[in-house]
Amino acid sequence: MLQHLFLDDALRNAVLTAPLAPAPPAKGDETWKCSICTCDNDWSVRCCVACETGERPDKEDPVPHGDLLLQLRRAFRFMMDSDLQAVDTSLLVEACRDLGLHFRVTAQNDSSEFLDKLLERLEREVGGSWQSGVVKQALRVRVSSQLVSAECPHRKPVNPGVFEKSFKVNVERHGTLERAMAEALAGELLTGDSRVECEQCTAEHQANGGGGAGGGGQ
Ligand SMILES: [Zn+2]
Ligand SMILES: [Zn+2]
Structure with a gap:
């Protein structure tokens, strides 16, 4: 690294x-993070108030700025x-x-x-x-993702230009990092309740005098 x-x-x-x-202005170490439930606790308590299992760590000698x-x-x-x-x-x-x-x-x-x-x-x-x-x-990367409609081959890019610090890539069974990243950014097929309506097809449908739902014939 x-x-x-x-x-x-x-x-x-x-x-x-x-x-x-x-x-930065010195702040008294007033909290500790529970290693079990990640809850923040006051230094005065020894045991995590949230999960009651996590214990206060030893006070770390702070590294000078x-x-x-x-x-x-x-x-x-x-x-x-x-x-x-x-x-x-x-x-x-x-x-x-x-x-x-x-x-x-x-x-x-x-x-x-x-x-x-x-x-x-x-x-x-x-x-x-x-x-x-x-x-x-x-290490900022440009993350762009796509929504894929179930009925047609069109893809809608989402949040292009949003910069995130990092994103997770599943590398298992992909062989190369390049392939894994291509897969991670390939888009997500949404079905059921979260299915996306393709804007392009809807617009074309309306332009062709569609208006009504259902693909009624001539
Ligand atoms: Zn806890
Ligand atoms: Zn479409």
């Missing part, structure tokens, strides 16, 4: 050159300048210990969750106008 961030020219340059953004940016920059610098074939990322991992991951940072975590939270933290630490713009844009 470090390589993915590193290989993005804009993101790498932003990390290497960004001044540190001003620290700017540490993640610094450690990421250090790792990038090593990747560029070092003759060694490997980078020691232990300090970088340490700077990620309070990102709020589901499991401890040293344990196996969901990689998309990790990436999301890492970029979120980076967004807070990266200053400078173009650098912060780059981080905000990082």
Whole structure:
């Protein structure tokens, strides 16, 4: 994952050159998130008030503001300048210990969750106008989807131009990521109550003097 961030020219340059953004106002850690039901609880309670099973985690020693940016920059610098074939990322991992991951940072975590939270933290630490713009844009994709009518071959594109941070692609049994993404964006056939009425066919139908429902003959 470090390589993915590193290989993005804009993101790498932003990390290497960004001044540190001003620290956000310190807030007393007043809540903890239940790992079982994800409910937020007050620090004064030991047991989750919602599910009564989740327990308050140990208080994480907060990572100082700017540490993640610094450690990421250090790792990038090593990747560029070092003759060694490997980078020691232990300090970088340490700077990620309070990102709020589901499991401890040293344990196996969901990689998309990790990436999301890492970029979120980076967004807070990266200053400078173009650098912060780059981080905000990082990994945004254009999501376009289609509604497919059951009766005809027409497709109606939905929400083109809406930018989302990420979207899920089911890669099972697709062989390549490219095929999996094509499949994920291929459109959704809606039937039953949620079936879509094709606007194109309705318009043509009306233009042909249709008006009434049912395909009455000449
Ligand atoms: Zn709970
Ligand atoms: Zn149609």
